[in-house]
Amino acid sequence: MSTALRPLLGALLCCLVATGAEAQSLLSARGLGMPFLPTDGRAVALGGVGVGLIGAELSVVDPAAPARLLVPSVAFSFQSSWADYDDNGSTGDFSGTRFPYIALGYPSSFGTVSLSLGGYLDQRWTSDQSKLIDLDGAGGTGRVTDNFRSDGGISTVRLGLARSLTPNVDVGIQVGRHIGDVSRVFTRTFDSLDVGGVVQPYQSGGRWSYRGWLASVGASADVGSILRIAGAWTWAGDLEALPDEDTLGGEAVFPLPSELRVGATAVLSPRLRASVGVHQSGWSSVDDALEGEGARDTFAWGGGLEWAGASVLGKSSRLRLGYRNTPLPFTWEGVDDPAESVFSGGLGMDLLVVQGVVLSRLDLALERGTRTGGTFEESFWRLATSVRLSGF
Structure with missing residues (x-):
């Protein structure tokens, strides 16, 4: 299995660090971009906070989650989204695909060592505007089309160690690096009929690399x-x-913010669990550096239910329902309360179980959400697919 996995992991890694042309949200143009949710389908379906879930997991956001991993494992996820927007009567739609994370875990005598690569901020967006401008300074006007395009984002690579201190207590630590590249290009195209001939488009832009350190406990x-x-x-x-x-x-x-996540899961019955969590980020620390674009602290919350009594295609499965509410950190003039609200549902299937150990698992999550701010509203569907393979 390890030989077969190598090209797959290489392809997934390339997809994750590469950037696509499709936008995930028009709000990616605000501040440092649209915050990523680098969690698997299970966490997404249960409210998205991603800590406090029962069981061993390969997690980007929970350093202690891999502590009870029994066998070497790899996990990855990809998401497809379809959205439409209305900005004070101006409407449109877009779609895109992204790869939130890939993670590897290896249990050892001193704990589980993990390596992960996950999304952090998405800066992929494009905008077109057609307008009349003064071409010659003497009142002669012509139509131009301006295209603004940003392509890229910021990810985090993390090396972690998690271990069990007692049968009931796990701890973990991660150290990592923010990495990423973003290109921004402005292109102005002239109408040949208005200018009386062919004029080459004007283009300006550049490319920036992002770097920074982080640590989690x-x-x-x-x-x-x-x-x-x-x-x-x-x-x-x-x-x-x-x-x-x-x-x-x-x-x-x-100056990036510190973040705090707290979560809990209660076993209501042998087959029913309830999860809840909160996530606080101090984004106001970056406000001065944005030079006119506002940033604020955010407090997100979410939760969900998981029922383990289902069977799909003869496989032990779990059904999930969840909800989360997430204020967005970057504001703009006249709008100080942009937020995202999401209802979610999901399915988890144990594809291969050997001697009580799950060696292959599939998690699906379907989200229906809205993002609002002032007169702007964005509605989206998003499908997340996560896979975990173990024992190679």
Whole structure:
């Protein structure tokens, strides 16, 4: 199996670090971009916070989650989204696909070592505007089409260690690096009829690389067999934006926020569990560095139910329902309350179980959400697919 997995993992890694042309949200144009949710289909379906879930997981956001992993494992996820928007009467739609994370875990005598690559901020968006401008300074007007395009984003690569201190307490630590590249291009195209001939489009732009350090610590505890509680705290240093040699522009530094996640899962019956969690981010730290674009602290919350009494195609399965509410950190003039609200449902299937150990698992999550701010409203459907393979 390990030989067969190598090309698959290579392809997934390339897809994750590569950037696509499709937008995930028009709000990716605000501030440093649209925050990613680098969690698997199970966490997405249960409200998205991603900590405090029962069982061993390969997680980007919960350093202690891999502590009880029994066999070497790899997990990855991809998401497809379809959205439409209405901005004060101006409407449109778009779609896109992204790869939120890939993670590897290897149990050892001193704990589970993990390596992950996950999304952090998405900056993929495009905007077109057609308008009349003064062409000659003497009142002669002509139509031009302006295209603004941003392509790229910021990801995090993390190396972690998690282990069990007691049968009921797990701890974990991660150290990592923010990485990413973003290109921004402005193109103006002239109408040949208005200018009386062919005029080459005007283009300006550049490319920036992003770098910065981060570290996370986390812990979880089981209260008997009926409750798990967990928390994770992430510190982030300054994010440096470095222009390449062909870009006319200076360097920039953005002080990234610390983040706190707290979650819990209660066992309501042998087949029914309830999860809840909160996520606080101190994004106001970057407000001054954005030079006119506002940033604010955010407090998100979510939760869900998981029922383990289902069987799909003869496989043990779980059905999930969830909801989350997430204020968005980057604001704009006249709008100080942009937010995302999402209802979710999901299915988890144990595809291969050997001696009680799940060696192959599939998780699906379907989300229906809205993003609002002032007169702007964006509605979307999003399908997340996650796979975990173990024992190779």
